[in-house]
Amino acid sequence: MSEGKFAIIGLGQFGTSVAKNLSKLGAEVMAIDREMERVDVVKDDVAYAVALDSTDIKALSSQSIHEMDAVLLAIGENVEGLLLTTVLLLELKVKRIIARAVSEQQKIILQKLGVTEIILPEDEVGKMTAEMLLNPEIQSFISLPDDYDIVEVLAPLRTFGKFIDDLNLEDAFDIEIIALRRKYDEYNKLGFKEEVDHLIRNPKDTNTTIQRGDKFILMAKKEAINKFLEINS
Known part of the structure; x- marks a missing residue:
């Protein structure tokens, strides 16, 4: 039985681990990254794996991202990509956005944008x-x-x-x-x-x-x- 629909944007070590573990727990997971090599790593472990640029609103809309129960932003060091993707997800009225920050400065900026769920796993x-x-x-x-x-x-x-x-x-x-x-x-x-x-x-x-x-x-x-x-x- 499915435990919800989730999108993971950013398939570094952290994003890949979350995507795989969510799938093991019965969730329907869409894994997204702009690098095809990273998508290939996770494609057999999740429901959908897509290579796209998350800073392109048309690309995000084409995947019905707004229908997800939650979207995890795990983009990492690409600060510009993280922030622009966050703005687009807010524009698309995603129900729940969880963002990974790699510093206190990133956390503050994400909060200013309106994201309320922010994690600092390295911390x-x-x-x-x-x-x-x-x-x-x-x-x-x-x-x-x-x-x-x-x-x-x-x-x-x-x-x-x-x-x-x-x-x-x-x-x-x-x-x-x-x-x-x-x-x-x-x-x-x-x-x-x-x-x-x-x-x-x-x-x-x-x-x-x-x-x-x-x-x-x-x-x-x-x-x-x-x-x-x-x-x-």
Whole structure:
């Protein structure tokens, strides 16, 4: 079943990845780039792949771009092409425009044009990488408003064998535990044993003891998470 119709304009590494993953999730995807070589790379993975100049309003109109549920602008370094394409999409009254910016300056310009959904993927990856370098226990994180993060961390040494309640996360650290990720041995279709990740939701209510290799999914402020890891490592 289709999960919507989307156009991706700009088939660099980022745009190509989004196009392929959207298709895998069941969406109908039109992939667009002015370079035929890039279109050829993705054509077997999406519903439609088209080589055209997105700064040509007639070319865009010919693809019924206004009928898409959303258009992702992933043009990248070609600032002139990004901005002109944005203006044309606004003129064509595209329902939803999501633009990738590669700098704060681009983000400001896109906002001035009227685009409300802007992403800076390189900035987000940079923040995540910095956190993981400083704190090897951190596996991934999502920044939230008011200085809160959702963080996945390896269970530190001193937590092994304890119940979740023993850690006193809420009272001592002001940390909310969302789930516990744990690997279980399972047999695949070929009969080989492999480790498979599963989530234990509401782990406080399951009398679960913490094992080596477990990962906590926590919501808290950065200082609280750092304090918890320091005390229990």
